[in-house]
Structures are given as structure tokens and as C-alpha cells.
Amino acid sequence: MMELREIASDVYACLQEDRGLGTSNSGLVNRAGGLVVDTFWDLPHTRQMIETYARVWRLPARRVVNTHHNGDHCWGNQLLPGAEIIGHRLCAASFGKERPDFMQMLRNGGGSEDPMLREMARQLAAWDFAGITLTPPTTLIEDRLELDLDGIAVHLIYVGPAHTAGDVIVHLPAARVVFTGDVLFRLCTPVGWEGTYARWIAALDEIVALDPAVVVPGHGPLSGVEGPREMQAYLRYVRAEAKRGFDAGLPALEAARRIDLGPYAGWTEPERILFQVERAYRELRGEPYDAPIDVTALFRGMHALRESRRAVA
Numbered sequence: 526m527m528e529l530r531e532i533a534s535d536v537y538a539c540l541q542e543d544r545g546l547g548t549s550n551s552g553l554v555n556r557a558g559g560l561v562v563d564t565f566w567d568l569p570h571t572r573q574m575i576e577t578y579a580r581v582w583r584l585p586a587r588r589v590v591n592t593h594h595n596g597d598h599c600w601g602n603q604l605l606p607g608a609e610i611i612g613h614r615l616c617a618a619s620f621g622k623e624r625p626d627f628m629q630m631l632r633n634g635g636g637s638e639d640p641m642l643r644e645m646a647r648q649l650a651a652w653d654f655a656g657i658t659l660t661p662p663t664t665l666i667e668d669r670l671e672l673d674l675d676g677i678a679v680h681l682i683y684v685g686p687a688h689t690a691g692d693v694i695v696h697l698p699a700a701r702v703v704f705t706g707d708v709l710f711r712l713c714t715p716v717g718w719e720g721t722y723a724r725w726i727a728a729l730d731e732i733v734a735l736d737p738a739v740v741v742p743g744h745g746p747l748s749g750v751e752g753p754r755e756m757q758a759y760l761r762y763v764r765a766e767a768k769r770g771f772d773a774g775l776p777a778l779e780a781a782r783r784i785d786l787g788p789y790a791g792w793t794e795p796e797r798i799l800f801q802v803e804r805a806y807r808e809l810r811g812e813p814y815d816a817p818i819d820v821t822a823l824f825r826g827m828h829a830l831r832e833s834r835r836a837v838a
């Protein structure tokens with residue numbers, strides 16, 4: 526299910542219904558040949574996105590902006606051939622950290638005996654990572670890039686390392702729209718890779734300071750400035766709770782298990798809190814923002830959190 530929303534004159538969002546892992550959002554500025562903000566995780570979903578935009582554009586877009594390097598925002602890039610692909614230098618540098626063939630293997634792993642892998646395969650069943658050719662940005666941003674699309678100013682602003690090292694947001698000052706990429710997850714629990722709490726919280730402040738009327742998150746429904754404010758409160762809360770666990774000598778998984786989700790209990794994928802607890806622990810241990818993350822251990826931990834919640838329910 527994809528929904529096309531006109532959020533300002535010639536400005537659209539293509540929203541995927543939140544079905545968990547990978548259901549990201551995209552944007553279109555339908556001027557000067559068109560600029561697409563993020564493609565989707567696989568080719569079938571990106572084709573559907575292009576068909577959705579085809580209801581309003583005349584020709585497929587001349588420009589693509591990737592807000593960051595996670596596959597659910599850029600693995601469909603190849604379906605806009607000839608487009609100029611724009612992203613942060615560190616987004617381009619991280620292309621290939623995630624591999625389509627590996628994701629396809631996980632997706633096809635349903636026959637495995639391992640309950641975590643079986644669940645992973647279930648979560649990935651709606652996706653098909655076949656045929657993806659990684660197509661990274663070639664126009665690289667350092668701090669900022671300003672475009673004029675036939676009279677619509679589009680500002681690409683680097684705000685990382687927050688969700689990843691190369692986070693870029695897309696600001697349309699006249700329309701008062703911000704496409705945040707995964708700097709904002711709305712009503713779903715954020716995942717975070719390379720970055721720091723301080724930078725992420727500051728990036729959310731920067732979004733609020735732009736005074737947008739419409740904020741298009743990387744995942745979840747549209748919001749106003751209450752979206753970034755709520756997520757900022759979540760990050761501050763989890764960091765403080767994680768520190769209590771750290772000071773008490775608890776392993777990160779146990780600290781995550783003990784955190785009362787309070788007002789955030791209704792957000793989807795609550796077990797992703799482990800990502801933020803692990804980040805807090807890395808910071809409290811004094812590790813660098815891009816310290817390697819044991820992704821397999823994280824997903825095993827989240828699986829354990831889900832199971833223990835199920836047992837309680």
C-alpha cells in the first residue's frame with residue numbers, strides 16, 4: 526500500500542504503510558524535471574513508487590537525493606536511469622556496507638531451524654532483493670547544497686552523524702516542508718547506526734528551527750514539529766534510562782528489558798530500543814561514533830525482547 530499526498534504545490538510524499546522493517550517514505554518535488562527524495566528497498570516497491578509518481582509527473586525524475594545509505598532509502602536508485610544522484614560524501618562512502626544478496630539470503634532463510642532467522646525471513650517476506658545493482662550518489666555534499674527547481678528553492682542540509690554518518694535533510698523553505706530521512710521515525714521506534722545522541726538531538730532541533738508546516742519522516746506518517754519534538758524526548762528518555770542500567774552494571778539487553786516504555790509503548794517495533802541502549806553504552810564506554818556494531822547480536826537481542834514481551838502479554 527502506497528499513498529500519494531500532495532503536501533504543497535508541486536510537492537508530494539509517497540508514504541508506505543508501516544509494516545515494520547523497511548517501509549520507508551519518499552518525496553517528489555515536481556519541478557525542473559523532478560527531484561525524488563529517496564527510493565525504496567527493492568525494485569518491485571520502487572517500481573510501484575514510480576507508478577505512483579507517474580500520476581503527477583510527465584517524465585521520470587532528473588534528480589534523486591539519498592538522505593542516507595540504508596538500503597530502504599536507495600536500493601531502487603537504478604530504476605531512475607540518467608538521474609543525477611545526490612547524497613552526502615559519507616552516504617556514498619557507506620554504500621555496500623549492506624548487501625542485497627545477503628538480505629535476499631536472510632529473506633529466503635525461512636527453512637532455517639534458528640527461530641531468529643525464521644522470524645527475520647517472515648519480516649522480509651514482502652521484499653525481493655533480486656536484481657539490485659548498488660547505485661550510489663555521484664554528486665556529493667559536504668555541508669549544504671542549494672538548488673533552484675524552476676523557482677522552488679530546495680536546500681540539502683547535512684545534519685549527521687545522527688541516524689547514520691551521512692544524514693541529509695531536504696528543506697523547502699517557501700513551502701515549509703522538510704523531508705527528514707531517518708533522522709525522524711514517526712510513531713515507530715527508531716533504529717540508529719553511526720552517530721551520537723548529541724548530534725541526533727541537535728539534528729531534531731535543527732528541523733524544529735526550520736519551522737516546517739509539514740515534516741515527512743523516513744518512516745511513519747506525516748507530522749508537524751511535534752514529530753521531531755516527540756522523538757527528541759524519546760532519545761533523551763532512553764539515554765537517561767540506559768545510563769541507569771549502565772551505572773548498575775547491567776548488560777545492555779537487560780537494561781533495555783527493564784525500561785518502562787511509558788508513552789512510547791504504542792510505537793511500532795518497541796524492541797528496537799536495544800539500538801538506542803547499545804548506543805548509550807558505546808558512548809558511556811567512550812567509544813567513537815562509528816565504532817563497529819554487532820548487528821547479528823543486536824537482532825538476536827531484539828528477538829529476545831520480543832519473545833519476553835510476548836511471554837508477559
Ligand SMILES: [Zn+2]
Binds near residue numbers: 549595598
Ligand atoms: Zn529507513
